Amino acid sequence: MKYTSQAVAKPYFIGAMGLFVAQVLFGLIMGLQYVIGDFLFPHIPFNVARMVHTNALIVWLLMGFMGSAYYLVPEEAETELHSPKLALILFWVFLIAAALTVIGYLAVPYATLARITGNDLLPTMGREFLEQPTITKIGIVIVALGFLYNLSMTFLKGRKTAINTVLMIGLWGLAIFFLFSFYNPHNLVKDKFYWWWVVHLWVEGVWELILGAILAFVLIKVTGVDREVIEKWLYVIITLALVSGMVGTGHHYFWIGAPEFWQWWGSVFSALEPVPFFAMTLFAFNMVNRRRREHPNRAATLWALGTGVMAFLGAGVWGFLHTLAPVNFYTHGTQITAAHGHMAFYGAYVMVVITMISYSMPLMRGRAANSNKAQVVEMWAFWLMTVAMVFITLFLTAAGILQVWLQRVSDTPLGFMATQDQISLFYWMREVAGVVFLIGVVTYLVSFFIKGEERAA
Amino acid sequence: MDTTINPPPATTDAEPHLHGDLAIWFFILAELMAFGVFFIAYAVTRAYNVEAFNAAQAGLDRNIGALNTILLITGSWGVVRSVQAARADRLVPAVRWMGVGLVCGLAFLVAKIFEYRAKFAAGLSMDTDTFHMFYFSLTFFHFMHVVLGVCILGILLLKLRRGGYGSHDVHGLETGAAYWHMVDLAWIVLFPLVYVMH
Amino acid sequence: MSSTFTTSAARNIFYGGAVFSFLLFLALTFRTEQVLPQRDQRAQLDNPQVVAGKRIWENNNCIGCHTLLGEGAYFAPELGNVYKRRGPDFIKAWIKGQPTGVPGRRQMPQFNLTEQELDDMVAFLKYASEINTAKWPPNIEG
Numbered sequence: 001m002k003y004t005s006q007a008v009a010k011p012y013f014i015g016a017m018g019l020f021v022a023q024v025l026f027g028l029i030m031g032l033q034y035v036i037g038d039f040l041f042p043h044i045p046f047n048v049a050r051m052v053h054t055n056a057l058i059v060w061l062l063m064g065f066m067g068s069a070y071y072l073v074p075e076e077a078e079t080e081l082h083s084p085k086l087a088l089i090l091f092w093v094f095l096i097a098a099a100l101t102v103i104g105y106l107a108v109p110y111a112t113l114a115r116i117t118g119n120d121l122l123p124t125m126g127r128e129f130l131e132q133p134t135i136t137k138i139g140i141v142i143v144a145l146g147f148l149y150n151l152s153m154t155f156l157k158g159r160k161t162a163i164n165t166v167l168m169i170g171l172w173g174l175a176i177f178f179l180f181s182f183y184n185p186h187n188l189v190k191d192k193f194y195w196w197w198v199v200h201l202w203v204e205g206v207w208e209l210i211l212g213a214i215l216a217f218v219l220i221k222v223t224g225v226d227r228e229v230i231e232k233w234l235y236v237i238i239t240l241a242l243v244s245g246m247v248g249t250g251h252h253y254f255w256i257g258a259p260e261f262w263q264w265w266g267s268v269f270s271a272l273e274p275v276p277f278f279a280m281t282l283f284a285f286n287m288v289n290r291r292r293r294e295h296p297n298r299a300a301t302l303w304a305l306g307t308g309v310m311a312f313l314g315a316g317v318w319g320f321l322h323t324l325a326p327v328n329f330y331t332h333g334t335q336i337t338a339a340h341g342h343m344a345f346y347g348a349y350v351m352v353v354i355t356m357i358s359y360s361m362p363l364m365r366g367r368a369a370n371s372n373k374a375q376v377v378e379m380w381a382f383w384l385m386t387v388a389m390v391f392i393t394l395f396l397t398a399a400g401i402l403q404v405w406l407q408r409v410s411d412t413p414l415g416f417m418a419t420q421d422q423i424s425l426f427y428w429m430r431e432v433a434g435v436v437f438l439i440g441v442v443t444y445l446v447s448f449f450i451k452g453e454e455r456a457a
Numbered sequence: 458m459d460t461t462i463n464p465p466p467a468t469t470d471a472e473p474h475l476h477g478d479l480a481i482w483f484f485i486l487a488e489l490m491a492f493g494v495f496f497i498a499y500a501v502t503r504a505y506n507v508e509a510f511n512a513a514q515a516g517l518d519r520n521i522g523a524l525n526t527i528l529l530i531t532g533s534w535g536v537v538r539s540v541q542a543a544r545a546d547r548l549v550p551a552v553r554w555m556g557v558g559l560v561c562g563l564a565f566l567v568a569k570i571f572e573y574r575a576k577f578a579a580g581l582s583m584d585t586d587t588f589h590m591f592y593f594s595l596t597f598f599h600f601m602h603v604v605l606g607v608c609i610l611g612i613l614l615l616k617l618r619r620g621g622y623g624s625h626d627v628h629g630l631e632t633g634a635a636y637w638h639m640v641d642l643a644w645i646v647l648f649p650l651v652y653v654m655h
Numbered sequence: 656m657s658s659t660f661t662t663s664a665a666r667n668i669f670y671g672g673a674v675f676s677f678l679l680f681l682a683l684t685f686r687t688e689q690v691l692p693q694r695d696q697r698a699q700l701d702n703p704q705v706v707a708g709k710r711i712w713e714n715n716n717c718i719g720c721h722t723l724l725g726e727g728a729y730f731a732p733e734l735g736n737v738y739k740r741r742g743p744d745f746i747k748a749w750i751k752g753q754p755t756g757v758p759g760r761r762q763m764p765q766f767n768l769t770e771q772e773l774d775d776m777v778a779f780l781k782y783a784s785e786i787n788t789a790k791w792p793p794n795i796e797g
Contacts, residue, residue, distance in 0.1 A: 034730065037761030042754065045764050046730050047719025110716040111766065119714065126713025128727050162662060184713075186706045188783055189695035192726065193687065228662060235665035236483050239672040243487055246676035247683065255791035256724045259690040261583045261590050263789070265683060268494045275487065330793060333725030333733060413796045416732035417761070478664035484672060584690055598679070605675050632664055 001363045003074045005081035010364050011091050012067030013357045017445060019060035019098065020350075024438050026053040031431040035424050044106070051105050051131045057345065058129065059098045062140075064353030065174075065210055066094075066147055069167060071360045072217050073151050077158025082150050090146045097139040101132055123184055127195055130181045137181055144175040162231035163213050163220075166238060170209030177201045189257035196252045203349075204245040204273065204315075211352045212238045212280070215307060218359045219284065222301045224292035233283050240276035248273050251323045255332055263325035270323040274316030277308075277348075284308035297369035299378040300359035306386060307355055310347025318343055318393065330408050335400035335423075343393040346385075354444075361448070371452025378447040384440030391433035399426035477635035478628065485639045488602070492643045495598070496650060499591045506587060511655045513588035516579075521572045522652040525565050526644065529603075532561030533641040536610070536634045543622045543630055551622070555614045558637065562607040569600055595647055599640070606640045609633045694787035707772075708779025715766050722797075724788060730761065733797030738784040740795050743777045750776070 001007065030049045032039045040049075074081045081087060104113045110126070117133035119125045124134045132140070148171060155168050180197040216234040220227055250266025284305050295301065318340040322331040331337065358378065362370050369375065407419040414422070475482060503510045535557030542551035576582075576593075583593040613633045616622060622630045691697075699705050712718075717734070718727040724735040737746060750773060754762040768776065 030730075033761070036759055038756075038759060041762040042764060045720075045762070047716045047728065050719050050728055050730070051716065109764070109766075110719075111714045114714040120710075123710060123713065126716050126718065128718045131716060131719070162666065186700050186709060187691075187695055187697055188709065188724075189691060189786060192724065193684075232480065232660060232662045232665040235662065235669045236480055239484060239665075239669045240487055242669075242673045243484075243491075243676050246673075246680045249680065250683070253687075255788045256726070257691070257695050257786040257788055258687055259584055259694065260789050261594060261686075262683075264495075264498060264590060264594060268491065268498060271494055272487065272490055275490070329791060332791065333722040333727070333729065335729060338729055407796050408793045413794045415796050420761075475658040479658045479660035480665035480668050482658070484668050583686060597682070601675065601679055601682070605671065609671075628659060628661075629664070 001075075001360075002078075003080045005084040005087075006071045006074050006360075007364050008081065008084045008087040008091070009067040009071035009360060011088065012063045012070065013361060015091065015095050016060040016063040016067065016353065016357075019056045019063065021441060021445070022102070023053055023056035023060065024434075024441050026050075026056065028431065028434050028438060031427065031434050034420075034427040035431065048105055048110070051110075052102055054129055055105075055131060056098075056102070059094075061349050061353060063091075063094065064349075064356070065171070065214075066091075068210075068214050068353065068356040068360075069147075069151055069171060071356070071364075072167065072214065073154050073164055074158070076161045076164040076217070077154055079154060079158035082153035082157070086146055086150050090143050090150075093139070094143045097136055097143070101136045104133065105131075122182065124182055127184065127191070129199060130195070134182075137178075140178065141175070144178065148172060148175055161227070162234060163217050166209050166216075166234060167213035170206045170213060173206030173209065174202060177206060192256045193253065193258060196249055200249045200252055201246075203344075204248060205242065207349065208241040208245065208276070209238050211307075211311070211348055212241070214352050214356050215280070215284065215304060218300060218304050218355050219287045221359060222295040222297060222304065223287050223290065224295075225287050225290055230287060233279075237276050237279050237283060240272075240279060244269055244272035244275060248323075251325075251328065254325050254328055267324045271320065273323070274312065274320050277312040277316035281308035281312045295369070297359060297362060297375070299370070299375045299382070300355060302379055302382055303351060303355035303358050306382060307347065307351040310343065310351055310386060310389070312347075313390075314340065314343030314345070314347035314393070318397075330404050331400065334403050334408075335396045336404065337400075339393045339396035339400055342396065343389055346389045370447070371450065373452040374447050374450035377443060377450055381440050381444035381447060384443055385437055386440075388433045388437035388440055392430050392437065395426045395430040395433060399423045399430070402426070477632040481632045481635050485635060488639060489643070492595075492598070492646070495591075495595055496646060499595065499650065502587060502591070507655075509586065510588045513586060513592075514652070514655055516581075517592065517652050518572055518575065519652050521568050522648050525568050526648050528561045528565045528568070529641045529644050532558045532565070533638055535561060536637050539613075539617070540627060540630055540634050543617065543627050544624060546623045548617065548620060548623065552614065552617050555610060555617055559607060559610045559614055562603055562610060562637075565603055566600070566607065569596070569603075592651055595651055599643055599647055602640045602643065606637045609636055696782055696785045696787075699782045699785070702778060702782075704775045704778035705782045708775035708777070708782075711768065711772055711776050712779055720763070723783060724786070725791065731763065733792060734780060734783070735786075735788070736784050736792060736795065736797055738777070738780045740797065743781070746777055746780060747773045 026049045029040060029044060030046060030053060033041075033046050033049065070081060070087055104117075108116075110131075113133060114120075114125050117125075117135050119134055122134050124137055125131060130137070151168065151171065155164055158164075177198055180194050183194050185191050185194075212234050216230050219225065220230050246269075247265055248270035250262040251270040253262035253266055285308065288301060288305060322328050322336050322340065362368065370378070402423045403419050406414045406422055407416065535554045539551045539554035539558065542548070542554060581589050583590050610633065613622075613630055616629070712723075717723070720728050720731040722729065722733045722735070725733065741749070750766065750768060753765050756762070
């Protein structure tokens with residue numbers, strides 16, 4: 001750690017890990033509700049568990065991005081953070097807002113939450129992933145603006161590297177596209193159409209810039225490869241990501257009432273979406289192979305490589321699997337989508353945040369890397385989580401294929417619930433894989449507390 | 458992924474080498490993949506609807522299409538001559554030839570706008586039928602490329618006039634030129650495929 | 656074969672490519688807005704019941720279990736075409752009868768909707784079922 005103000009990243013990472021645990025626990029509850037339908041009913045209905053599961057994910061990834069940016073931007077800009085105090089205040093605002101929102105989800109029926117938060121004044125609630133009360137959304141915007149102000153000031157006064165520039169564009173884009181969450185027209189088609197401007201243009205747009213910048217930063221640090229080499233590849237990869245991903249939004253516009261030319265445009269461009277992810281994998285492995293130093297933090301290198309591979313599999317391969325309109329006609333809104341969503345989020349965004357945490361946490365705790373013992377445990381966590389996620393994805397894919405066959409393709413289609421009963425075996429197996437994933441998360445957290453021989457920073 | 462960072466060579470040498478920056482070649486590759494996938498989709502769809510496609514295709518204005526082909530080829534020729542002139546430090550012709558490329562690009566856009574106006578006036582759009590979905594999508598996607606290409610040629614022209622390129626450095630010039638040739642190439646496939654072949 | 660690969664070229668191509676893609680996306684969006692009136696049943700939005708129904712749909716987080724035009728959670732049936740699959744009376748009776756309380760089965764909460772609200776919900780689901788979704792879903796089961 002070169003600048004003391006970088007340490008503000010630490011509470012963000014700790015908060016993120018706390019929410020990660022919550023996310024996985026609620027995921028397990030949902031997984032069980034898939035097979036034991038009345039589990040915890042009526043205390044935690046499925047929709048509530050799902051809100052906590054997905055919103056905790058989004059918030060902890062945002063916290064992870066923020067922590068990463070607070071760590072990364074000063075180091076790249078070669079200057080102290082504009083205001084560490086503001087960063088700490090915003091952390092607590094964000095954490096408390098997130099906690100209150102989750103408490104709101106769990107404590108009262110959603111309709112009550114909508115009423116007491118004044119949703120009728122500016123209705124934005126009740127749409128997938130954007131379930132947060134309007135007041136929470138406004139809070140997110142305020143936190144984001146303060147965060148961007150703080151980092152932009154730091155960025156402007158310091159060295160402007162490609163990594164910093166790309167990261168800042170990604171973060172500004174994140175904030176700007178979030179504003180579409182306030183647009184909720186009565187017209188269902190327009191509602192859905194612009195809803196994707198938040199969701200898709202985040203995960204297959206600006207978030208990829210953030211992902212690329214963080215990955216490039218860590219790769220420079222752990223491999224010692226020339227900045228020049230890494231930065232130009234970063235530009236090439238994110239160009240490919242935006243060129244394919246932007247119009248690739250069309251793969252969400254096939255069946256929601258949008259005009260049918262999207263079936264062609266969406267299919268063609270999203271067919272190219274695996275390309276940037278493939279390039280990213282090649283890039284990560286190449287840089288590590290050409291490394292000029294043996295960084296003591298081997299765990300961070302493993303996470304960086306894992307990000308490349310799993311993002312390619314989850315976002316690239318599993319995305320392509322069902323992105324072409326004639327295929328998507330049958331798979332749209334089935335467990336295939338769930339399979340893709342799980343591996344893509346884990347492979348791209350969960351892993352990149354953990355990569356950054358894994359790299360920077362030891363430095364913030366005053367050492368170049370954790371002890372060998374701690375790293376071995378961390379690598380166990382890597383494999384437990386990653387293999388578990390591969391199996392979650394495979395089981396959901398199997399469930400999805402059967403679901404499509406029984407409910408959509410068959411000449412004598414079964415109803416939704418009749419189909420669900422037929423595929424419950426796969427849901428059980430997914431739940432087992434989910435438990436292994438939780439063990440992986442716990443192992444990861446344990447690795448933070450393992451002492452042993454350490455190298456000084 | 459191994460690329461050497463040598464100083465931009467100003468003149469051609471014996472060793473085969475890629476003119477223009479490697480980054481633009483990645484971009485060109487991606488663009489050609491997008492066009493390629495679209496072309497294949499067209500060809501496959503057409504194979505299932507030959508008669509409907511032929512009937513709709515008859516309504517296209519091949520004369521404007523042919524004119525546009527000539528314009529783009531001429532434009533590419535101008536850009537090639539401009540790069541050659543710049544390499545030899547003959548800046549005045551370099552600027553003029555780049556001007557030829559730019560004017561051809563602009564003329565293409567004007568002709569295309571007239572073509573679109575006639576189509577819109579006839580009530581045709583992307584949503585008329587599958588053929589017109591492809592016709593408008595492919596030509597508009599290409600149209601956008603020409604717009605971008607014209608912007609790039611304009612920037613190159615300005616920099617040429619300021620003496621920014623010459624035997625000391627044609628790297629940026631070659632990079633922009635490579636993009637323009639790709640735009641030309643895409644049209645040379647698009648025109649016969651959509652306008653002529655049946 | 657050698658080649659030159661510079662950060663500045665890569666950067667310029669990134670900016671150019673990003674702006675280009677965004678403009679292309681905006682152009683397609685513009686076209687979408689032109690075509691939507693023929694597909695999205697917007698005339699039905701003049702009916703206040705449809706608008707109220709959408710609010711009830713949102714305020715009870717229906718999307719947390721169900722899909723609507725294939726988007727949402729995959730825990731409970733698709734509702735974009737439920738109006739056509741089940742009809743208005745069934746929908747109202749079903750919502751009123753929840754939860755079933757059958758041991759081990761998936762449970763839908765009781766939302767305590769008034770008769771008026773149930774009618775609004777039905778109006779909204781009818782509207783959703785009439786949107787032109789390019790013949791999706793493949794069959795009535797959703």
